[in-house]
Amino acid sequence: MPADNLIDGRAIAQEVHADTESRVVALKSAGVEPGLRFVRVGDDPASRAYVGMKERAAAKLGIRSETTVLPEETPEAELLELLEKLNIDPAVHGVLVQAPLPGHIDETKVFSTVSPAKDVDGFHPVNAGKLMLGEAGGFVPCTPGGVHELLIRSGVTIEGVEVVILGRGNIVGKPMAAILCQKKQHANATVTLCHSRSRDVAGHCRRADILVAAMGVAGFVKADMVKPGATVIDVGVNRVEDPAAEKGYRLVGDIDFTAVQPVAGKITPNPGGVGPMTIAMLMRNTVRAAGQQTGGGGR
């Protein structure tokens, strides 16, 4: 299998981490220890695994992190109260409430309660609004921010090209569209956002110079939906049953990788593509938040 068209997310994430680490060192020499608080509600195994990965990344970079785990049945008011406390805790510069939350908790309310200054997820309406308006200084959601960084660092032309995004979620699809259509360097793309009610999704995909799949349907994108030479980014993480696997399932993306790789100009592996970038952008956002809150600025 030719591997020369792979976008190595792990390697690119390491480049971002190296930059972040030097900012951690600078903050610490100015007497600031960047602090990140994770909040998990319930015991979703995937959320536990994701938060675990983020904790390890923080530790490696010298960012102090702590995780608060609340029981599944925690009332919404209790979670909001905790967030209000974290908002005024000077040792906590970033707060991340891992989604999905249990059904009785209103996610929108939760994300709106985290202070915009500590919203390293970029989910608060103030940060979402800044992104939409192209205003500097807000926090960009980590997964679409990571995809953007992958494209830039892989030398993919974004300016003027056709981008098709599959999925209109608030965490990936919508902010991804907002990032790529900005009137800015490394943006200026023509963006089409497809979703479950779109007509002729395959037709849209075939026009894409950059195709970003983030709709959560295992192996949805087939070879005949991809323009030869296109850049293909797989954000999907889907569980498919596999009796041969140790856990009884395996994780696959939204792209039929084996079929699409020979057609694509560049393609992300999955795992090893977007996932490491999400974590890298979270760490970068955290260090920026620490800098901004302590008067140290922060790019």
Ligand code: GUN
């Ligand atoms: N669940 C899936 N992706 C994310 C993310 O980027 N942030 C949070 N907080 N939860 C998620």
